[in-house]
Amino acid sequence: MGPRAETSNGTVEGAHENDVDVFRGIPYARPLIGELRFAPPQPAVAWTGVRPATAFGPAAPQPATDIGALIGFGADETSEDCLTLNVWTPAAGDGRRPVMVWIHGGAFVYGSGSQPIYDGGPLARRGDVVVVTINYRLGALGFLHLDDVAGDEMDQIANRGLLDQVAALEWVRDNIDAFGGDPSNVTIFGESAGSISVAALLGMPAAQGLFHRAVLQSGAASVHSSADATEVTRTLLKHLDLEPGDVRKLLEVPVDALLDAQQQCWLVTMTKRRALPFLPVVDGAVFPRAPLEAVADGLSADVPVLVGTNADEWRFFGFIDPESFGLDEASLLARLEHLTGSRGRALVEAYAAARPGALPPDLWFALETDGVFRVPATRLAEAQGRRQPTTFAYLFTWCSPVGGLGACHALDIPFVFGTLDKPGMALFAGETPEAHALSETMMDAWLAFARGGDPGHGGLPAWPAYDPEQRATMLLGETCQIEHAPFDAERRAWEGLLEGV
Numbered sequence: 337m338g339p340r341a342e343t344s345n346g347t348v349e350g351a352h353e354n355d356v357d358v359f360r361g362i363p364y365a366r367p368l369i370g371e372l373r374f375a376p377p378q379p380a381v382a383w384t385g386v387r388p389a390t391a392f393g394p395a396a397p398q399p400a401t402d403i404g405a406l407i408g409f410g411a412d413e414t415s416e417d418c419l420t421l422n423v424w425t426p427a428a429g430d431g432r433r434p435v436m437v438w439i440h441g442g443a444f445v446y447g448s449g450s451q452p453i454y455d456g457g458p459l460a461r462r463g464d465v466v467v468v469t470i471n472y473r474l475g476a477l478g479f480l481h482l483d484d485v486a487g488d489e490m491d492q493i494a495n496r497g498l499l500d501q502v503a504a505l506e507w508v509r510d511n512i513d514a515f516g517g518d519p520s521n522v523t524i525f526g527e528s529a530g531s532i533s534v535a536a537l538l539g540m541p542a543a544q545g546l547f548h549r550a551v552l553q554s555g556a557a558s559v560h561s562s563a564d565a566t567e568v569t570r571t572l573l574k575h576l577d578l579e580p581g582d583v584r585k586l587l588e589v590p591v592d593a594l595l596d597a598q599q600q601c602w603l604v605t606m607t608k609r610r611a612l613p614f615l616p617v618v619d620g621a622v623f624p625r626a627p628l629e630a631v632a633d634g635l636s637a638d639v640p641v642l643v644g645t646n647a648d649e650w651r652f653f654g655f656i657d658p659e660s661f662g663l664d665e666a667s668l669l670a671r672l673e674h675l676t677g678s679r680g681r682a683l684v685e686a687y688a689a690a691r692p693g694a695l696p697p698d699l700w701f702a703l704e705t706d707g708v709f710r711v712p713a714t715r716l717a718e719a720q721g722r723r724q725p726t727t728f729a730y731l732f733t734w735c736s737p738v739g740g741l742g743a744c745h746a747l748d749i750p751f752v753f754g755t756l757d758k759p760g761m762a763l764f765a766g767e768t769p770e771a772h773a774l775s776e777t778m779m780d781a782w783l784a785f786a787r788g789g790d791p792g793h794g795g796l797p798a799w800p801a802y803d804p805e806q807r808a809t810m811l812l813g814e815t816c817q818i819e820h821a822p823f824d825a826e827r828r829a830w831e832g833l834l835e836g837v
Contacts, residue, residue, distance in 0.1 A: 338390070339428045341514040343507075345382045348389040350428070356460045359423040359515065360450070361393035364507035365500065367417035368473070373587050374482060374492035377419065377503040393420030395448030396474040397591045399599060416477065416591065421470040421504055422449055424456035425516045432518035434786045437508060437547070438469045439501060441528030441555070441746070444614040445475040445598060453761070458754030462776075463783035466517035468508060472500035475598045476572060479614035481565030485573070485580040490587065494565075494619035498536055505537075505546035523549040523786040527749055529612075531555025535716055536616045538636040539627025549789055550636075551782060552643040553748055556712035557628035558615055565617040568601050575600040610675055628719060637723040640789035642782075643802075644730035644809075645713050648742030650704035661697050661740075668696040672703065679833060686829035701742075702826070709745075710823070711830045718804045726789050729802040730781075731822055733813030734774055737766045743813065751775040751812075752782055770814065778812055 338349045339357040350359035365377040372378065394415035426433070438454055440447040449469030456467030472478060478497025486492055493499065509519045524547045526534045532555040537543040539557060560568070570580070575597040578585055586594075598613070605613040618626050630636075654660050663671070665684075672680030687699050694702070714729075721727040732748045735741070750761045754775055757767070765771060781791040781799075792799040796816055800808040807821040821827075 340386065341428045341511075343511045343514060345380050346384065347386045349386050350389045350423075354457050354461070355426075356457050357423075357425050357428045357515075358457070359389040359425075359428075361391050361420045361422065362387075362389055363393070363420050364470070364504045365419040368419070369416045371587060372491065373416070373477065374480070374486075374490065374496065376493045376496060377500050380419075380507075392422060392448075392450035393471060394418050395450065396471055397477060397595060398442070398446050398474055399595050401446055418448075418471045418473070419500055419503070421468055421507065422456070423512075423515050424460040424467040426460055426464055426466075428515050431516045432513065432521075433516050434463070434465045434783075435508060435512050435517040435519070435522045436465055436467050436782075436786050437505065437522060437524050438467065439472075439524060439526035439530035439533045440469065441526065441530040442474070443612055444479055444497065444529045444532075445602070447474070447529070452758045453749055453755050454753060455755050455758065456753070459752075459779060459783065462754065462779055463786070465783060465786060466512060466515055468504075468512070470501065470504040472504070473497045475614050476594050476601075479616070480572065481560070481562065481569050481617045481619065482583060482586075483619055484562065484566045485569055486583045490584050493622070494617050495536075495622040498533060498540065498616055499542070499622065501533055501537065502540070502543050502546065505543065509546055520548070521786075522547045523551065525551035525553065525752075525782070526555070527553040527746065528555050532558050532616070535631075536623075536627045538639065538641070538720075539625075539630035540623060541630075541635070542622065544635070547639070549640045549786060550642070551785065552641065552713065552716065553752070554645050554649060554709050554713075554745060556643070556709075556716040557626065557631065558612070558712060559623070559626055560611075560615045560617045562617060562619060564609075564611075565615075565619075568605060568613045571601050571604050571613075572597045628716060631716065632719040632722070634723045636720070639720075640724060640726035640728075640785070641717070641720045642728045642730070642785050642791055643713050643717045643720075644732060644812075645705070645709045646732040646743045646745060646748055647813075648701060648705060648735075649709045649745040650701045651740060651742050652745035652747075653704075654701070654740070660700055663696040663700050665696055668700055671700065675707070676833060683829055687826055690823070690825045706823070706826055706830065707834060711827060711834055714807075714827060715834075717802050721802045721804060725801055727802045728785070728791050728799060728810070729808065730791075730810040730812050731819075733811050734765075734771070735813075736764055738764065748778070748812075751778045754779050774812065774814075774816075777816060781810075781812075
């Protein structure tokens with residue numbers, strides 16, 4: 337018999353693996369199918385007897401991704417019945433350990449909490465913590481904004497994917513003590529879209545009190561306005577040959593057709609604005625105001641925050657934009673002017689001055705890294721740092737052994753989880769003694785933060801809190817050291833741009 341835990345819905349039986357108890361595929365909400373496809377999450381249905389919890393639940397429906405599969409991010413089985421979570425604990429029912437809840441990334445259209453790179457076992461063993469990973473609705477199912485076209489035609493609400501995350505956190509609050517966790521010490525952490533989700537939860541009234549610390553890896557408070565989100569909705573409806581008055585027919589559209597329409601939205605939105613089509617939306621209900629504004633006004637002033645980015649985030653996306661490697665000065669300027677209008681030339685000049693000898697492709701990757709990731713993260717750190725003195729910042733600088741990737745997007749994940757041994761990671765991240773040493777250092781920092789709100793530990797130099805004057809930032813790479821205001825000339829070049837993120 338495997339380890340058992342009694343939840344509010346019934347008993348689950350997991351497995352004991354590598355010195356931790358693992359419970360997979362536990363439902364935290366009922367299946368949202370048919371008439372409930374676009375509804376808010378509903379409480380899970382109780383069961384009798386003992387429910388096996390040894391197999392992961394299916395991921396949310398999503399397109400296939402060759403790159404993700406190549407480096408260990410691919411999803412296997414998918415289904416609309418996807419609202420499950422997974423728990424790794426040193427011992428179910430024994431103790432009150434810090435809890436770390438992971439929100440996966442994937443541009444809000446890919447990913448799941450069951451991907452091998454997110455194995456919670458190493459963190460649970462090393463830090464004597466409980467690790468939870470979750471699934472949530474993605475793409476149109478989770479983030480299609482229907483308020484301005486659906487009216488009262490069907491049971492629907494905006495930001496469903498985020499409300500799924502709130503439902504998962506409510507499950508943690510109500511049940512994690514049965515798995516040896518402390519519901520009064522919950523840290524949420526996530527990367528990319530997962531980090532955007534963490535930022536959104538910091539600014540969401542409905543999420544208040546469900547977590548006590550937050551870690552943001554490569555993502556900040558990116559949102560759509562209601563108008564921009566409705567434009568995405570109209571694009572999707574047009575691709576499905578539906579009129580706004582036909583919105584109820586979305587309940588009957590086959591999942592594959594919906595995913596195909598998502599891809600059309602992706603192409604249109606990225607071409608027009610270089611923005612993700614599916615994002616949290618300031619809808620006036622789930623988000624009465626933009627998350628960054630709420631954070632700046634102190635909504636989560638009691639939450640210590642650790643926030644950072646990777647030094648070369650955008651190089652990862654060169655895979656899907658091969659033209660970026662051949663940019664010259666004219667084409668670089670054309671791209672920047674398309675994104676920023678008349679400020680494009682000033683941005684290029686500022687980055688060229690700060691990086692003497694950099695070629696146009698290098699400037700492009702640096703500009704996109706900062707515009708999409710580092711500057712929004714810095715602004716969130718500034719906003720929270722003014723309210724919460726235990727706000728910390730980092731910059732991940734370890735370079736992939738794959739030439740040209742540098743410290744690219746997603747490279748930090750296996751270091752945080754201690755999963756450098758998973759398929760694809762030796763090629764992507766490196767499996768040298770130095771890589772494993774950095775992984776241990778980062779795991780200990782994240783664990784220390786989850787335990788007490790401060791990422792500092794004996795394996796690192798002193799890590800001061802972040803403030804908008806000194807901007808103390810821990811560099812995590814071949815060497816770990818504090819640098820004050822790294823790349824500050826580039827940061828200042830973005831002043832007056834990217835408002836609201």
